Amino acid sequence: FKLTKGEFDFIMDIIREENPVKSATATVTKYTKADFLSKVFMTEERYDVLEALLRNKMNIILQGAPGVGKTFAAKKLAYAMMGEVDDSRIELVQFHQNYSYEDFIMGYRPDGADFKLTDGVFYRFCQTAANHPDKEYFFIIDEINRGNMSKIFGELMMLIEKDYRGTKATLAYSGMPFSVPENLYIIGMMNTADRSLAMIDYALRRRFSFFEMEPGFNSEGFRNYQNAFANETFNALIDQIKVLNKEIAEDSSLGRGFRIGHSYFCGREEVGCTTDWMRSVVEFDILPMLSEYWFDEPANLQRWEKNLRGVFDDE
Incomplete structure (x- = not known):
């Protein structure tokens, strides 16, 4: 739709207010690969493989038994790739059996006596990342194989794939175009020792690289x-x-x-x-x-x- 220059400037002012940029004078704590290796007990060779996988595929699942430090490593990996400690560019959620598309993307939620179309956590985070294309953002999903992923991701099954980043698709609820930005990485964690959990959906498996987190006793x-x-x-x-x-x-x-x-x-x-x-x-x-x-x-x-x-x- 067409906008006058005044209308465009007004909309952009609202966007900037909702997505403030950090002050240039704010203290930034640097974070390097050496910092990662001092905290996460992993060999340097394994770290290099892990970072290369995530940069290449943009979606990765850290799998392993409890106690190998999957969640801890995911956040520290994000810091190392960003080169600094910036929690505003990291979002962490945990999937469970009742987690839904409405929680993740958008859906109607009670609003007094009525219902209101409400944005989900992944939708909001994608919008934030899209507003800062020069920065890297990381969406971390704990217990990714506990949720019904086909139901949760919906039409995003295509959009999260690296080759389709930036490609727009129409969302089911809003009818508006949406894309997953190219500066957003997805890190999932999967417990391989829980026999009660179903395996990852094959359609989603193709869109992720799988990295086995090993016990770090020899690091x-x-x-x-x-x-x-x-x-x-x-x-x-x-x-x-x-x-x-x-x-x-x-x-x-x-x-x-x-x-x-x-x-x-x-x-x-x-x-x-x-x-x-x-x-x-x-x-x-x-x-x-x-x-x-x-x-x-x-x-x-x-x-x-x-x-x-x-x-x-x-x-």
Whole structure:
């Protein structure tokens, strides 16, 4: 539709008011690959692969068992790619069975005695990203395989694909054209150890690259973290977990996606590495998980109960 110059200027003023640009004098905290590697226990080679995948495909899913730091890594990856810490350019949501297109894109919501067409979180974030084409934006979806993704994404199944970024399609509710901007990256997280979850829809799978998040026990960052404790019991426990992970990976009924993640043993820099804490991780985190893994193989479970508890019995 046609606009006069005055009408155009008025609309642009409204857009600028709704999407303020950060002041040039605002303090910016730089964030580099080195900062990422110091916090996320991943090798530099794996980081380079991860960043290249996301830049190439624009949509990526971090998959792995609980405890490998998927959500933590996703946000730090966004920082590293932006080159700074800027949470205003990151949006985090979590999918669940009741999550819908109306939550994600737009839909009618109660408004007093009536209903009002309301924008969803992804729609709003796309608009913000489109208003700042010189900046990179990151939309992070936790538990992406818990939702009905064909229902949630709707016509965006095509628009999120890299080759169709910037291409406009008409939205079902508003009847207005909409596109996913070229400066927006989508990072999903998927738990591979939950047998109750359905696999990713094939149509959506084609639009994402899949990156396996591995336990970081052998990364330089974790070795530095471990060595700082100089704790023989902690060293013995980690050695046992590495052996356990090797057995889990070789188990035909489990596999690499069920290995124990390193984050169960992280976050103790300030309070130290105490025996009570290590025991609690083993008794209340690791062994309950193993009892689910080997619910039909009690001999395996009993053997590993003995192995892990034996770390403390040898003190």
